[in-house]
Amino acid sequence: MMISKRYNIARHLLAVLVLVLSSIFLMCGCGAKQAGQAGAGKAKEQGQVDVIRLAGGDWGYPTPYAVYPRGPGGFKMCLIFDGLLERDEKGLIPWLAEKYEVKEGGKQYLFTVRNGVKWQDGKPLTAEDVKFTFDYATKNPMVWGALDKKDIQKVEIVGDRQVLITVTEPNAAMLYKLGMVRIIPKHIWEKVDNPKEFTAPEAVIGTGPYRLTEYSKEHGTYRFEAFDGFWGPKQRVKVIEFVPVSEEVLAFEKGEIDLAGITPDVLPRFQKDPQYKIVKSPAFWGYRLLFNMKDYPILQHKELRQAIAYAIDAQELIDKVARGAAVPGSAGILPPDHVMYNPGVKQYKPDLQKAGELLAKLGYDKLDENGIRQNQKGEKLSFNLLVSSGEVRLAEVLKEQLARAGIEIKVQSVDMKTRDARVRENKYELAITGHGGWGNDADYLRERFASYSKGGALMASAPGTPGYQNEELNALLDKQRLEFNDQKRKELIFKAQEILAEDVPEIPLYYTTGYNVYRPAKYDGWMFMFDHHSLTHSKLSYLERG
């Protein structure tokens, strides 16, 4: 912990220094900046490029088992391995499965495996490979992917190229889970007993558009080359190289990499120059304020939670803490960039008067000498807020805001892992946690807020809401899980967001957005997947689009 703290200080110093020094260099007008630009040539419509370089680092050997669970390693692996379905801007699209059918009310999925697909070693892809993959992944959970051991009941080959998957219980999010599983070749993996340690050269043979031609764990470099026998859309990038960089912005300016993620501070450096294009990422990473209603019954009062929501000024949080690069939280939980976001739900605009009225209704109508509200019995409105050391600033601004409404907040800051452990064990009163995945299938509303979901099915990464119960919401969330008509399901999710916005079982504070900068003259095929915030992570970013 010492080290991480020191490192943090170092990182902050570093950020400041980078800023100062880079502005000095900007003023000096370092002439070498545009070197190497002219040679890149002009890209035609859907033109090809030879090499794209991106910021890398070691994220593991790109197989579905050896890749590291954190970080962007999984997406490098996806360049090599295909799933039955793929994601574009709008949703799921057929990929290794040319079509699919949902049967028996979501109990069964019938995938038709595409003809003429070749593994990178020349052997054809068969339905047998698909069946093998699911059986194998059920026995040995893949590092990457959300499929659970107990999701699948059985996998059968029916007909020539058809695979029928029977799941344990119907769930509208299941298609996504099944579609994202990376299909691995039976002829290679059937002999492998310990998939995590299988890192032979043939372990990276997939059906995907790119082959791994070089990987250095030590230096953190990857080199992917277009696979000539790829079944699908033509690759627009012949070689993708990932190299480690010390300073992303610097490396980008020097032309060492072709795309960089940047912070709002350096935006002005690129905004005016037409050779750069800046893209804002969808906001799928957010902070939320949790209430432990189980152990602190006072939090059971909807009015109290609503009052807190009215007392919070998300825009101020964003300006002060996120330097403007975020979107205010939606009371309906799903972020505005989500495909099922309901823009019509009740939102809590900062309103101290309303907050005061709600709190007075609960009996907290007196103020003590510090301006903290209390009731007739003299009980004060005071809460402990558990945060990790990285969120202290956020917590302090929040504390100020709530104090204006007469609510006292005591900030307890611990390291991230301690916070996570305590949240998991419900040892907190209020807590803030931050994580990604807000663009995922809306079924996460069920995982978080359906009162029955605690325990078994609960993801370790998404704690439920202790003590929160709403039968109507439970019913809705149950129903959307079995609704396979997208439009009808969307209506149910819309309704669920309305209930959540009214009940405020938790408060999403804000969702952060990042910025990316690239040179469109070099390459312009970048795209976001409908549920994901990174341009470089999408396989379609490197392929010709129809």
Next chain:
Amino acid sequence: MEYLFTIWVIVTLNFLLPRAMPGDPFLYMSADEGQEVARFSEEQRQYYLEYYGLDRPVAEQYLSYLSDLLRGNLGYSLYYNEPVSTIILRRLPWTTFLVIAAVLLSTVFGTILGSISAWYREKWPDKFLFFCLILLSEVPAFLLGLVLLFTFAAGLGLFPLSGAITHFANYSSWWEKLLDILHHAFLPVMALTIARLGGMYLLSRNSMTTVLEKDYLRTAWAKGLPKKRIIFRHALRNAMLPIVTRVFLSLGSLVGGAILVENVFAYPGLGHLMREAVMVHDYPLVQGIFLVVTICVLLANFLADLVYRKLDPRIGDYSGIHGG
């Protein structure tokens, strides 16, 4: 014996400390801003805990840890998915290279500058050097690294921005590769060297001054020996003693400096690795790195002991009396 006991204590602490850290390595509920986190289901978490033996009682884990260590097995990394020893061995040479290069350079230049200063004591070269080097010694190595990075790599484009070699390069000969490696290592080594220079300078200046005032040097002067011979044969040789000890003893602290410098230059050494391992709570890897670093430090101490005895026979006598 002492050294063995120290190693045992370190090994045990090493085992206990990561386990005293809160949170389990497969519980990812949150992430640093903007970072992606894999979602583990409860079941997957159990599977991995079992796989790595983290579900067994601590005593049992400790015993198997000790017996593994005796067989040279440092365990299996949770995150990197490889034996810890393999990972460390691949990274160790880079750090060793940086540290040794920095030690050599800073010792040589520190000693030379220190001797010059002592020679011109209280005159302007001494005052000038003293001022500059005191100033430099207060700047942490990583900050120096950043300044060097911005000036020489980013600004002037004389050196690469990061890494230890040119990626995906095809070398036509071994010396071409060597040049490439030296080219990449230049700035990190400079940062470490300059950061250490002040300390070495002060030590050698001090040591030199003391020696220069000794009677036997006055004798040497009186004998009319040449200046060079006096400085290098008579004075420096005796002044070297504390310097040599310091060189060995400071190896450990240099590793600390290297950790931050490596992170500035994205240099693939142990320091870079350490940061990642701590961040992802990879117990076995953190343990392995600590162990290797502490053993290196102990080894350096041990060597310092030996060299000191060799250079100064009186030490040997004392320890003989005390039964050392």
